[in-house]
Amino acid sequence: MTRTAFERQLLEVQEDMLVMAGMVEAAIERGIEALKTRNVNLAHQIIEDDLKINRKRYETEDKCLELIATQQPLASDLRTIVSVLHITVDLERMGDHAEGIAKIALMLADEPPLKPYIDIPRMAQIATDMLMGSIEAFKDRDPARARAICDQDDEVDALYEQVYRELLTFMINDPRTIQRATYLIWTAHNLERIADRVTNICERVVYLVEGRIEELNVSKY
């Protein structure tokens, strides 16, 4: 016996989650782009698109709850649904962080540039790589990969520290940079939070496959 309809619905919530991850990845990349290019229109677009990410989260949550209520999923099916519920919450929050970056891009658009952006785009690159890697680990049911991705969080933390120190130096040397530097620290903080939430996704992958919850990387921040 198979449960064709149930399996289709179970696949559907996982696909929704993958789509959502793609939306979040795009939001982060475009947020950094808007910051670098001072593109106000793009920043507004990201803020608007965040509503779509939020909507997707609630849609997926509704579908998951319906499956729990009507299909009584158990064992790996239950773990899949619980994981999707958790991961979509993390994705939605990551979307909010990306939106935060877009808002900073708006605030900095009319200000003279403080310095060329090097470390912040690197942080964003690592964070999005981690994000998409964690989602692939989910698709492939690969806990080893999930664990490996968590280790990358330390790189993001190290970059965050570097950015923070550098901007602090700017502020000490020239108090007129305080506002801009603070905005950039916020940006880096948003990226640090995003990477940290990826480790939550990785923990869910381990739970999904191995059935136990394990804290994989205690972030420095």
Place this chain on the structure above:
Amino acid sequence: METAPVVLRLDRVGVTYGDRPAVEDVTLDIYKNRITALIGPSGCGKSSLLRCLNRMNDLIHSARVTGSVYLDGVDINGDAVDPVQVRRHVGMVFQKPNPFPMSVRENVAFGPKRQGTSGRGRLNEIVEKALRSAALWDEVADKMDQPGTALSGGQQQRLCIARVLAVRPEIILMDEPCSALDPVATLKIEDLMRELARDYTIVIVTHNMQQAARVSDYTAFMLASEHGVNGRLIEYGATNEIFTNPRDKRTEDYITGRFG
């Protein structure tokens, strides 16, 4: 880690009907004051196994039981053991409520009377206590002299539970006790089981996996190798583990409805 003592120890238990093996090589421990559920597809031998726990298979002419079932350390299949005494310690509730064709009071008093309890006052006391424990007293206190068969299905099943409780067993076996009941009556019996587990050890056979998940502390999954022969224990463990993270692929497939 389980701290409750083991009350029933099954050691390589097998059941054969004629030349057809129904249960093979089941070894497991049943813990005191815990609810243990036996689950598995039809014909996996779970009811046959349940009947080994109070020698009910003795009543089936072609059945032959091998291995040992230790009740508080004594093998109940031993030659010197009286099956009637075993059943006094290990009571049973069946799939369909089967009240005797007598009054509510007489149904519950039947066992104690057979055991030699006499005196109207003493018997009434036992009957009331058993009916209260079975969560039925409030509904039948004014119907004690009406026939047991006049009660609703759910009430009849609780009457049968009261009848078992009246002889003060250690262990209660339940063979799909809710399969003939509606959802409300089913939930009442399940609530009652949780209450009873304070004082008794319960072993339940159920087809309803959600019921096993809801009421039991331990779950044993059984599976027949082919066409209802050679029912074996596939996996036994804490219910939350079995239902969220089973170790065996066959358990996973069964409880997620991929076969069975």
